[in-house]
Amino acid sequence: MTPLLKQFLESALEGEMDHHLDVKERQKGNRRNGKSKKQLKTSSGQFELETPRDREGNFSPEIVGKREVFLGEDLEQKIIKLYARGMSYEDIRAHLSEIYDLKISSGKLSQITDKIIPELEAWRSRPLDSLYAILYLDAVHFKVREDGRVKNKALYNVMGVRTDGHKDLLGLYLGESEGAKFWLSVLSDLQSRGVNDILIACIDNLSGFSEAIQSVFPKARIQLCIVHQIRNSLRYVVHDDSKEVVRDLKEVYQATSLEKAELELDNFAEKWESKYPIVVRSWRKNWDQLATYFDFPRVIRKAIYTNNPIESYHRQLRKHTKNKGVFPSDMAVLKLVYLLSKNIMAKWTMPIHNWALVIQQLAIIFEERLTDHLEL
Numbered sequence: 001m002t003p004l005l006k007q008f009l010e011s012a013l014e015g016e017m018d019h020h021l022d023v024k025e026r027q028k029g030n031r032r033n034g035k036s037k038k039q040l041k042t043s044s045g046q047f048e049l050e051t052p053r054d055r056e057g058n059f060s061p062e063i064v065g066k067r068e069v070f071l072g073e074d075l076e077q078k079i080i081k082l083y084a085r086g087m088s089y090e091d092i093r094a095h096l097s098e099i100y101d102l103k104i105s106s107g108k109l110s111q112i113t114d115k116i117i118p119e120l121e122a123w124r125s126r127p128l129d130s131l132y133a134i135l136y137l138d139a140v141h142f143k144v145r146e147d148g149r150v151k152n153k154a155l156y157n158v159m160g161v162r163t164d165g166h167k168d169l170l171g172l173y174l175g176e177s178e179g180a181k182f183w184l185s186v187l188s189d190l191q192s193r194g195v196n197d198i199l200i201a202c203i204d205n206l207s208g209f210s211e212a213i214q215s216v217f218p219k220a221r222i223q224l225c226i227v228h229q230i231r232n233s234l235r236y237v238v239h240d241d242s243k244e245v246v247r248d249l250k251e252v253y254q255a256t257s258l259e260k261a262e263l264e265l266d267n268f269a270e271k272w273e274s275k276y277p278i279v280v281r282s283w284r285k286n287w288d289q290l291a292t293y294f295d296f297p298r299v300i301r302k303a304i305y306t307n308n309p310i311e312s313y314h315r316q317l318r319k320h321t322k323n324k325g326v327f328p329s330d331m332a333v334l335k336l337v338y339l340l341s342k343n344i345m346a347k348w349t350m351p352i353h354n355w356a357l358v359i360q361q362l363a364i365i366f367e368e369r370l371t372d373h374l375e376l
Contacts, residue, residue: 084339086320132160136310165351180208204228258294
């Protein structure tokens with residue numbers, strides 16, 4: 001890396017000098033005046049760096065300062081930052097070539113980004129809180145090349161809400177197509193890292209998912225995502241009826257009480273069962289866990305009736321990965337998603353909406369399980 005880094009930095013310094021010696025500077029008579037040399041220490045090693053000088057002595061380079069003898073952020077970190085913004089290796093190569101006239105292979109770029117793997121693995125195995133008020137669990141899918149074939153793989157993501165109301169991404173797990181068996185291994189990993197209790201788990205209607213959660217965290221209340229249920233329902237509804245069906249279902253899930261919701265579900269069934277029996281049967285079958293949020297005050301209902309927080313996180317991932325096509329390996333997926341997630345999580349600075357009210361209600365409902373975890 002040392003010769004490559006030297007070439008990169010000296011090309012960048014030449015570019016900075018060209019920018020510095022603009023028309024205004026040249027009109028003053030300023031021009032190049034040879035080069036100075038200094039020993040520069042980096043994480044890749046030590047080497048002699050040649051820095052261009054100007055006649056007036058007012059050139060102040062940014063990439064390596066005048067008195068800087070240790071480069072805190074070298075080429076590797078710059079490349080990793082570009083990669084973390086969702087840029088492909090080809091995009092990074094083109095960028096470095098265009099801006100700095102630096103040629104670097106995709107293989108070398110891959111080796112550089114591989115240097116985050118120890119950090120990734122340490123993050124994935126870090127200890128977790130013993131209790132989370134809410135857990136949102138969902139998967140997002142990517143195409144990965146494996147054994148010469150392209151496979152659809154599921155990235156299992158777990159977002160927890162701590163007792164202070166702040167969100168945290170607890171883990172990233174890549175497996176085959178989404179299934180309850182793999183989710184069981186994910187939940188067991190969370191337990192091994194210190195999670196002892198979950199108050200409410202928000203999930204989609206994957207077969208066996210709720211049973212997997214309660215086999216590891218038997219006290220957890222399960223809330224099936226209403227939005228997922230509606231999406232699944234609309235798969236069996238013709239387009240001309242979809243708006244009316246959604247409007248009628250809104251009367252169910254936006255009801256003010258469980259009794260009112262069950263009455264509206266009966267009305268929905270009476271109206272649509274003859275035409276869409278599968279839809280009605282699905283709502284009846286899943287009703288107990290779809291209606292969990294009616295057991296809580298309205299302020300808590302808004303926080304748990306959908307998987308919106310983790311869906312929002314997935315939308316941000318897709319924004320930066322939609323043009324990736326096929327990933328060359330599982331680790332390529334994990335590296336990029338981890339770097340993207342660091343940027344996303346850096347913006348999670350505020351607790352979820354109305355958390356002060358939510359946690360007070362939760363403390364009343366789950367007093368014995370929650371009180372010891374609150375800082376009072």
